[in-house]
Amino acid sequence: MSSENGRSPVMADVARLAGVSHQTVSRVLNGHPNVRPETQARVQAAIEQLGYHRNSSARALVTRRTNVLGVVTFDTTLYGPASTLSGIERAAREAGYFVSIVTLTDISRASVREALDYLAEQSVEGCIVIAPQRAAVESLTDVSVARPLVAVEGGRAPGLPVVCVDQVGGARAVTEHLLGLGHRTVHHVAGPMEWLEAEGRVQGWREALEAAGAPIPEPLRGDWSPRSGYEIGLRLAEDPRITAVFVANDQMALGVLRALGEAGIRIPEEVSVAGFDDVPEAEFFTPPLTTVWQNFSDVGRRSIRLLVDQIDRRARKGSAGATETEEDLRDVVPARLVVRASTAPVQLR
Amino acid sequence: MSSENGRSPVMADVARLAGVSHQTVSRVLNGHPNVRPETQARVQAAIEQLGYHRNSSARALVTRRTNVLGVVTFDTTLYGPASTLSGIERAAREAGYFVSIVTLTDISRASVREALDYLAEQSVEGCIVIAPQRAAVESLTDVSVARPLVAVEGGRAPGLPVVCVDQVGGARAVTEHLLGLGHRTVHHVAGPMEWLEAEGRVQGWREALEAAGAPIPEPLRGDWSPRSGYEIGLRLAEDPRITAVFVANDQMALGVLRALGEAGIRIPEEVSVAGFDDVPEAEFFTPPLTTVWQNFSDVGRRSIRLLVDQIDRRARKGSAGATETEEDLRDVVPARLVVRASTAPVQLR
DNA sequence: CTGAAAGCGCTTACAG
DNA sequence: CTGAAAGCGCTTACAG
Structure with a gap:
């Protein structure tokens, strides 16, 4: 050899x-x-x-292109980030790029900056930040970033291209589905405030209730974990007026199902429960969970396309300087309601 | 700037x-x-x-070190691989390396080779292959690989350092736990034959039954998915002699729980069910699942250590040529039984 | 269609 | 303690 x-x-x-x-x-x-x-x-x-x-180093030295893209992600053991990462990696390889990853353990402004600086040392040509928290997005806009950047699930950020799933639309659809079944209103178990996805889902839920003229209960806050869903579920079980609950992710929904089950409440006969994410397990919960499916591989594909476009545009202009303000690129991937057995027409409880 | x-x-x-x-x-x-x-x-x-x-390329050109490690992994939306990847990435960064990943979609010998060749083009200094299938391991030993390599969950492979969880021990522990509750024997829902982890779990289960002189039923084969567990569960529900089931992962165990539940079988009163993996949801299944916990971040740490050791050794010897046959390095991380409410002393069904 | 020359941005002996 | 020189392995005009 x-x-x-x-x-x-x-x-x-x-x-x-x-x-x-x-x-x-x-x-x-x-x-x-x-x-x-x-x-x-x-x-x-x-x-x-x-x-x-x-020799790739020699080549990169003279061409000034490393063919490496950086991905900053948060907790890849969560279904959403893991699926997105996987979609990104595949799309990047198809576009001829290597992917270098950094997994964040905490999600401070500082840690995102640190991760980007770290990737910059490897001379990545651009970065994708899977950063669904408010702090993460702010850390991206704070400093004018030297190289192409795309935020996934990033919320609205001036001059920063964003790819995200239509959280609001998904939440609206699931809430409308529950109202359509005859429920007077729908309670909501939300994700943490700092998470933009959590806020989008709250917003969609609220919009649907408002449009229907239904009462808007205070959302209850979990932390995405099954445990937090369980704890909130115990509280929900005590209020007999509750007949429908939209939970902001499937893991927490699992906890809610478990808590209601322990309290002897039958689902969906007494209470309807819906989730968000459509994890592979959702279909086999007891009962199978009504939820919202997100096309993560599409998110991966689109974010790579946006990033590669920026890189190509810059390469053509030959400018390594500051980016001129670009139009607000925002690519929204639709979400899809998946109806299963955990939701049913309202009955007396 | x-x-x-x-x-x-x-x-x-x-x-x-x-x-x-x-x-x-x-x-x-x-x-x-x-x-x-x-x-x-x-x-x-x-x-x-x-x-x-x-400029990292210029530096790499002259030092002949890229500080990049490659990771080849399979389906990062599975809990095990995702957790392992995350542990590897963290450990690599602490050791001063970047991590470049390739996610495999199919697991043929050819696709593993292709992924390694792809990473080689990026001049990675070494690779970790998270490749729990037989075919993947074979593809690693087949060809004398030019650069340092570590297999995670790789089974026994001559000259190839391996880090893995003690599947056999974990399976033995869970089976002994069930036998200790008075069950005459334990049925097993296994993973796919090609997966080494599936085989290790079959082996541990079988050893425990043999040691106890219990009958050894034919294992039933799933594909790790909740759906396959569900389908097998429907068959299990029909055999009234079955009182204890050890399922090879938690996702399939969820499917089994669901199928038994639909058949009106109470768990654990009539049938005990145990899983393997301890996914975050397991504690909130109905009922909370007895399972086996694996220390994935330890797996990550140890595999990086083994890889970096190889790289350093080679750097010291200054040999870029073939590796001399090394002793069979095999680092086994213990597994831990977690007892919850899905298993109980035998009762008549 | 093919080769001689310059240069990418560093590090590493080697002098001083 | 610091600088002048060579060279890592490529690509890219420039000749021919």
Whole structure:
């Protein structure tokens, strides 16, 4: 695999073996035209014989392109971020980029900046930040960032392209579904205030209630965990006027189902429960959960497209300086209601 | 942030501003001794004033080190791989490495090779393959790999360092727990044959039954999904002799719980059910699931340590050639039984 | 269609 | 303690 003297082969070794100059090897490697077919074949043969791989650092040094994209993400063991990351990675590879990731453990402004600086040291050509918290988004707009950037689930941010799922629309759809079943109103178990997705879902829920002229109860706040859903569920069980609950994610919905179940409340006969995310398990909860599906691979694809567009545009202009203010790019991916057995027409409790 | 003429600043710009040569800047950046404190301060000031970042490609070209590690993983929306990836990423960063990931969609020998070749083009210094399938491991041993490699959940492979959770021990513990509750035997819902983790769990279960002199039923095969657990659960529900089921992961266990529930079978009064993984939801299943916890962040830490050790050893020897056969490194992380409400002493059904 | 030359931005001995 | 020189392995005009 390596050349005779033990080090890995370089372009010059290939050139020598093929009886050409190293520029010709470079041309073959880069698919330039103007190489005689037989020369090309000789070079290819030499490359294979030596097991030659182009040195990516040398190439990056001269082309000023690393072909690396950075992704900053938060807690990849949550279903949403994990699915998004996976979609991003696939789309990036298809676009010819490598993906370097940093997982955040805490979500302060400082830690996001730190992650971006860290990725900058690796000379990434652009970054995607999966940062659904308010603090994260602010940390992105605070400083004029030197290189292309896309926020996923980022909320509205001036000059920062954003790709997000239509949280508001999804929440509205699930709330309307519950109202349509005859429920007088719908209670809401929300995610943490700092999370933009949590706010979007609150907003959609509120809009649907307002449009229907239904009473708007105070939302109860969980932290996305099944445990928080369970604890809130215990409280919900005590109020007999509650007949419908929209929970901001499936994990918390699981906790709510469990708490209501323990209290002897039958679902959906006495209380309807709906979630958000459509995790693979949701279909097998007891009962199977009505929820909202998000197209994460689409989110990945679109965010890579937005990022690569920025990179290409900048490359064409040849400017490494500040970006001129771009129009507010905001790509909203629709959400889809999935109706299962945890929601039903209202009955007396 | 950039130098006057619009391009990003280079070492020479810093040198000029600080009134030193660019070598001195390099020394400061690399923390070399033998730089006068005041020179160092001047250089630091110039670096900050210009917003200078060292060009990583140029550095990698001359040091022959990219500081990038590759991770090949399979379906990061599964709890195990996602948690492992997250542990690896954190440990790598602490060790001063960047992490470049490739997510596999199918798990053929060819796709693993392709992913490794892809990472090789980025000049990663070593790779971790989270590849719990037989085919993946074989693809790693098949070809003598040019650079350091560690397999996670890889089974026994000659010359290939492996970090894995003690699947056999975990499965034995959960089976012994069920036998200890008085069950005559324990049925098993296994994962797919190609998965080494599935096989380890079958083995531990079988060993425990053999040691107890209990009958050994044929394991039923699922595909890790809740749906497959559900379908197998429907069959289990029909056999009244079954009183205890060990399911190879929590997602399938959820499906089993659901199927038994639909059949009117009470858990754990009539049938005990246990899982494996301890996903965050497991505690909130109905009933809360007895399962086995795996320390994924430890797996991440240990696999990075093994990989970095290999890299350092190679760097010291200065050999880029073939690795000499190393002792079979195999780092086994213990698993821990977590008893909850889904398992109970045997009763008549 | 192909080669000789310059240069990308660093680090690493080597002098002093 | 600091600088002049060489070189890492490529690509990119520029000749021919």
